[in-house]
Amino acid sequence: MNKKVNKIDLEYIGYSDFFENHYKNTNAKNQILARIISEHKEMYIVRNEISELSARITGKMMFAALSREDYPAVGDWVLITVLDENQAIIHEILPRRTVLKRKSANNSDIQIIASNIDIAFIIQSPDRDYNLNRFERYITLAESENIKPVIILNKTDLISESDLDMKLFEINNRFKNIDIYATSIITGKGINDLIKSIKRGLTYCFLGSSGVGKSSI
Numbered sequence: 001m002n003k004k005v006n007k008i009d010l011e012y013i014g015y016s017d018f019f020e021n022h023y024k025n026t027n028a029k030n031q032i033l034a035r036i037i038s039e040h041k042e043m044y045i046v047r048n049e050i051s052e053l054s055a056r057i058t059g060k061m062m063f064a065a066l067s068r069e070d071y072p073a074v075g076d077w078v079l080i081t082v083l084d085e086n087q088a089i090i091h092e093i094l095p096r097r098t099v100l101k102r103k104s105a106n107n108s109d110i111q112i113i114a115s116n117i118d119i120a121f122i123i124q125s126p127d128r129d130y131n132l133n134r135f136e137r138y139i140t141l142a143e144s145e146n147i148k149p150v151i152i153l154n155k156t157d158l159i160s161e162s163d164l165d166m167k168l169f170e171i172n173n174r175f176k177n178i179d180i181y182a183t184s185i186i187t188g189k190g191i192n193d194l195i196k197s198i199k200r201g202l203t204y205c206f207l208g209s210s211g212v213g214k215s216s217i
Ligand SMILES: Nc1nc2c(ncn2[C@@H]2O[C@H](COP(=O)(O)OP(=O)(O)OP(=O)(O)O)[C@@H](O)[C@H]2O)c(=O)[nH]1
Pocket: 154, 155, 156, 157, 158, 183, 184, 185, 186, 208, 209, 210, 211, 212, 213, 214, 215, 216, 217
């Protein structure tokens, strides 16, 4: 699984003083830093300066875990030891700077959507349950965690100029200090502006219903 990756600095994938201050206080002998980039059944993919590895948590961590929040989540900075060129062991999760959570389907446990996010792109499209209250719920979720919300109205090719103007007016009017991008992957509208807004070293996520264009963008 050791995917060939370019050597990078940890800052490039979001490492900052916040994590460094915690890292300094761990007694991490022989353990190195990595970031969780995806989660599979009891297995994680972690990334550091030089590689991507599959990783599992230690038995100790598993037995000590009281809830979902004690397990690694996508976005976490963790301390690992490397077993071989493909595998690593996760020993510890550094404190999370921000956490996006939701109640799981059966309402009994908290699910972590992602951690250590700086900016949330909150995306809707006119053909998929477009609704200002939905923007509001996601904005509240982000802001409650000190994550900066940014609105994307995608698939602008599906509506007329005047309908678009009206929607942008009502979004602007309701969410006064929030940046808004009107995009279309068909015409390319707004995509360059969106890309230009993205800053190296910050972590972004997309929040929105199925089919609004998160993967496409
Ligand atoms: N007309 C139009 N279609 C779009 C646009 N962006 C995405 N689509 C289409 O909308 C459909 C859904 O897009 P996805 O990117 O898969 O949506 P998603 O938000 O990732 O959906 P989930 O992964 O199910 O959450 C696809 O068929 C895309 O081609 C757009 O700007 N205009």
